[in-house]
Amino acid sequence: MNEKKLTAAGRLWIEIDGENFLGSGRIELLENIESLGSLRQAAASMGLSYRKAYYAVRSMNELAPAPLVELRQGGKGGGCAMLTETGRVFVEKYQKIAHQFVIFLTKQSAVF
Amino acid sequence: MNEKKLTAAGRLWIEIDGENFLGSGRIELLENIESLGSLRQAAASMGLSYRKAYYAVRSMNELAPAPLVELRQGGKGGGCAMLTETGRVFVEKYQKIAHQFVIFLTKQSAVF
DNA sequence: TATCGTTATTCCTTTTGATGAATAACGCGG
DNA sequence: CCGCGTTATTCATCAAAAGGAATAACGATA
Secondary structure: OOOOOEEEEEEEEEEEOOEEEEOHHHHHHHHHHHHHOOHHHHHHHOOOOHHHHHHHHHHHHHHOOOOOEEEEEOOHHHEEEEEOHHHHHHHHHHHHHHHHHHHHHHHHHOOO | OOOOOEEEEEEEEEEEOOEEEEOHHHHHHHHHHHHHOOHHHHHHHOOOOHHHHHHHHHHHHHHOOOOOEEEEEOOHHHEEEEEOHHHHHHHHHHHHHHHHHHHHHHHHHOOO
């Protein structure tokens, strides 16, 4: 039936009580926070406005059983952003299921 | 770690040459077209504007290797909309991988 | 030829979302 | 006590999407 390339595609995220909690964008943000130590720089590094990044962190911290990111304002360097242990655990968990998802999609694409 | 309910959630669709082709909304529209025989009624039955439904059908028909929906204007009843054989095949295919996707998500949710 | 209910298309309004600018608050260090 | 760079927050503006209204086109039927 084909000449064109048919593929199964999708998006995956984690919900808490039915509310959006962690998707690929937020995970990328968390990773950048971990490596850069600054929310502003993390946002800039992925072409995200600071405000959007800030609200994302707030939403994550409120939804999670414990905060994923610790934000400090003032002090040395003006402030900092750090991933908590809970944050690191969730990043790792997401990466695992995201990897399984890639496998799933390639498997389903074989149907066509 | 829990009191709150963590679940893996997601969306699944089919792409053709990297472009969005069939998602759950369009599949629902196709099903309603099949059962009602009218694009206008199919759109109304799922709270969709006629225009949006019409453009969705146009997009699908252009992307697909063969049209999924046949539209006729004028004549008995004013016109009609019918699913083609190709359309029925794609609906069935989508439903199968969508079912697999549900299984996948429940499996991944067990991680939490 | 007039009727009818649908398909086909355009236009305008509303609404939602994204974006950037601007500014306050903070606390360590000089 | 002032400067610095960050976090924290509000405001206004612009773009994009959504929605509804209105109307033309169509062809079997009577």
